[in-house]
Amino acid sequence: MGDSGPELTDTATQKPTRRVLGSLIDSGVHEMNREWSGLLLSGLSAGLDIGFGPLLMGVVLTLSEAGFGDLTTELLLASVYSVGFMLVILGRSELFTEHTTLAVIPVIDGSATPRQLIRLWGLVYVGNVAGGVVFTLLAVLLLPGLGVVSPAAFETVARKLVDHDLRWLLVAGVFAGWLMGLLAWLIAAAQETISRLILVWIVAGTIGILHLPHSIAGNVEVLFGLLVSPAITPLDYLVFLALATVGNAVGGAVFVALLKYAHVVRGAN
DSSP: OOOOOOOOOOOSSBOOHHHHHHHHHHHHHHHHTSOHHHHHHHHHHHHHHTTHHHHHHHHHHHHOSSOTTOHHHHHHHHHHHHHHHHHHHHTTOOOHHHHHHHTHHHHHHTSSOHHHHHHHHHHHHHHHHHHHHHHHHHHHHHSGGGTSSOHHHHHHHHHHHHSSOHHHHHHHHHHHHHHHHHHHHHHHHBOSHHHHHHHHHHHHHHHHHHTOOOTTHHHHHHHHHHHHOTTSOHHHHHHHHHHHHHHHHHHHIIIIIIHHHHHHHTTOO
16 A cells, blocks of 8 residues: 555544554455355355344334334334344454455455455355345245234335336445445444444444345345245346346445545545
């Protein structure tokens, strides 16, 4: 990295910007050098854990007399949506959308190669999607019988993501990836667990309340609808997953990794 200008003042809750960048590079390189099985299993764990957010959304919609559009319900849905992200990020499992920033910065810096990036992305992404599939199958098969969530609620959650044109899916996916990239940066800057918890709640809740397509959480949301409703087709699922993934990757890599790296190495605070 090039020379940097003055650093931000170090406080009890935030690292200087230069140290944040260095921490992200070290973390990204470390993950790239892990055994493939470790990355795949960590990705699988993340795909399983993140499913609790969409599941809780279905429970809230089942129990609530109101639906999407009611302010109280929307705020509650956004809050429970963030639960899955809390479990993944604070549990240190690997999430593809974090690595759209975390693993890209070392490549920009020259500390890692594009081949290493593709390997990490591929293993984590496959693990995330596979974990989401397993979680969805378990939830759809077991939970409706307990009376806590209805199939109609699963369909409602899924329709919020698939009932849009292709351009919306791609552009909104960029915004979701942008927010997740910012979350990776902010988590590296924060030094206290409570601060990180609040950051995850704010950022993931923002994605939830805006109904932005997050490729990994959305994988579970749309699969819910696919398994319970004939109105949602396998093509709907595949199109969503493809466009959300591309949008997320662009958002995290361009609007966070590239811009944050550039402003730090060029001397900004």
